[in-house]
Amino acid sequence: MNDTVDKSLHRIAAIDWMRGIVMILMALDHASGFFNQGRIFADSILLYESGSLLASDQFLTRWITHICAPTFIFLTGVSIAVSNAQRLQQGMPQAVIDRELWLRGIFIAMLDIVLLSLASGKLVLQVLYAIGVSMIMMVWVRRLRKSVVLVVVIAIITGSELLLKWVWVPGDDVPLWLALTFAPVFSAAFSVFYPVMPWLAIMMLGWVFGEWMQSKRPGPRCIRRLLFASGGCAVLLFILIRSMADYGNMFMLLEGYSIVQWLHISKYPPSLAYTLLELGLMAVMLAALMWLEPIVGVRHNGMVLVFGQTALFFYLAHFGVLALLQLFFERGDLGMAYSMAVLTVMILYPVCRAYRTIKWRNPSSLLRFM
Numbered sequence: 076m077n078d079t080v081d082k083s084l085h086r087i088a089a090i091d092w093m094r095g096i097v098m099i100l101m102a103l104d105h106a107s108g109f110f111n112q113g114r115i116f117a118d119s120i121l122l123y124e125s126g127s128l129l130a131s132d133q134f135l136t137r138w139i140t141h142i143c144a145p146t147f148i149f150l151t152g153v154s155i156a157v158s159n160a161q162r163l164q165q166g167m168p169q170a171v172i173d174r175e176l177w178l179r180g181i182f183i184a185m186l187d188i189v190l191l192s193l194a195s196g197k198l199v200l201q202v203l204y205a206i207g208v209s210m211i212m213m214v215w216v217r218r219l220r221k222s223v224v225l226v227v228v229i230a231i232i233t234g235s236e237l238l239l240k241w242v243w244v245p246g247d248d249v250p251l252w253l254a255l256t257f258a259p260v261f262s263a264a265f266s267v268f269y270p271v272m273p274w275l276a277i278m279m280l281g282w283v284f285g286e287w288m289q290s291k292r293p294g295p296r297c298i299r300r301l302l303f304a305s306g307g308c309a310v311l312l313f314i315l316i317r318s319m320a321d322y323g324n325m326f327m328l329l330e331g332y333s334i335v336q337w338l339h340i341s342k343y344p345p346s347l348a349y350t351l352l353e354l355g356l357m358a359v360m361l362a363a364l365m366w367l368e369p370i371v372g373v374r375h376n377g378m379v380l381v382f383g384q385t386a387l388f389f390y391l392a393h394f395g396v397l398a399l400l401q402l403f404f405e406r407g408d409l410g411m412a413y414s415m416a417v418l419t420v421m422i423l424y425p426v427c428r429a430y431r432t433i434k435w436r437n438p439s440s441l442l443r444f445m
Contacts, residue, residue: 087157087288088373088380089364093357094150095383097143102393102423103416104140109397110404111136111412119343120245120326121261129335132409138338144202145345145353147386148274151206152281153288155213160289173214175443180210182444186391194394198265200255203390205269209278212271221283228283231276232350236325239344245326259343273345277354295369299362306358313351323347378424385427385434387445396422 107114115133117123118141155176162172184207192198216224235257243249243258253270254260260267288298316322317337320329325341340349374380382389396419404415434442 087153089361089368090150090153091380091383092364092368093146093361093383094386095379095381096360097146098382098386098389099379099416099420100140101143101390102419103413104137104143105393106397106416106419107136107409107412109401109412110406110415111409112406113409114412117339119259119341121259121343123327123339125328125330129339131335134335134339136409136412141340141342141349142353142356144269144274144342145277145350146357147202148206148209148277149281149284149354149357151210152213152278152283153285154281155210155217155278156282156285156289159217176210176214179444180207180213183207183210183387190391191394197263200265200267200269202269202274204267205271205274206278208271209275212275213278213282216279217282221286224279225283228276228280231272233347235273235344236322236347239325257344268343270344273350277345277350280354295365299365302358302362302365306355306362309351309355309358313348313355316348316351324349376428378420381424381427381431382420385431385445388430388434389423389427391445392423392426393419 108116111133113130113133115129115137117127117129118137159172163169183203187201187203187207188198191201191203219227239258242253249258249260254267255270256272257270258267259270287293293301317324317329317340323346325344325346327339327341327346330336330339338352340346340352342349397415400415400418404411430442434440434445
């Protein structure tokens with residue numbers, strides 16, 4: 076790589092930390108699903124019965140993992156912009172870049188459609204479906220002006236609930252086109268946890284941010300200020316929308332003023348309140364990590380960095396580890412979930428380090444898609 080690319084990569088190294096942090100939180104959430112008898116899973120009007128009591132410890136354990144999917148998908152958009160700029164610098168034709176993005180998107184979506192659905196015993200479209208299809212659509216989105224993309228992002232994030240008010244009755248049958256795009260479905264035949272359009276909007280927003288960094292070449296301080304300001308504004312907008320207790324949370328109204336009720340927001344599908352809060356918190360955290368980077372330095376083999384650089388491999392491998400641990404440990408309380416999450420992370424660290432080494436030594440192999 077040339078010096079320009081190296082400096083660009085170093086400048087955004089905190090992105091890998093951010094991605095690694097959400098991988099660890101994701102492992103906790105899924106460990107809770109495997110081992111926690113009291114796990115709360117009520118992040119949708121389809122899953123929550125109005126008036127139900129939500130235990131604070133169980134709820135907050137689930138809530139802290141809400142940041143995972145928006146962060147990972149936003150950072151995927153950033154990575155697409157950065158990777159595209161680097162490859163153009165290296166002289167790679169745009170048609171080849173498009174083909175690579177197409178192939179990777181298809182590969183990632185098929186992991187959900189085939190591999191994880193097979194493990195579930197039915198068709199289940201989860202986060203990899205949303206990421207893969209969104210990456211495919213980014214082939215065309217990248218040809219639009221950033222201002223146009225930003226307008227479309229705002230329209231999707233703010234207007235999805237208005238659209239669903241017209242065409243969706245929660246609990247009724249959902250046409251396939253709507254299930255794949257905007258409205259989740261949980262049925263015995265198949266489930267769609269991540270309808271693609273709201274998540275595509277988050278990836279598009281990440282792409283706009285990455286394009287801004289690549290085209291304007293702002294200094295680290297400028298990037299941190301933008302992240303802090305935008306993150307803070309997003310959190311303030313969340314507070315305003317949530318206090319209105321009406322539009323903005325996908326039909327889940329505010330039932331009281333406890334912290335649990337304030338944070339009880341719709342992930343399936345992602346509401347305006349959910350998106351504002353999680354992306355706002357992510358932006359503030361990413362700014363803090365960028366501020367810390369020159370102070371603490373970057374350890375090449377640091378655990379969080381390694382997980383961030385092998386995120387898709389970690390995602391797939393951690394399910395296997397959790398399934399294996401089920402052979403030796405029984406379901407228990409919340410403490411069991413935390414214990415199994417720690418054990419999973421410890422097992423995966425050397426595995427992910429080894430995988431990263433193999434992948435970097437074989438940059439043209441199929442491993443480049445992971």
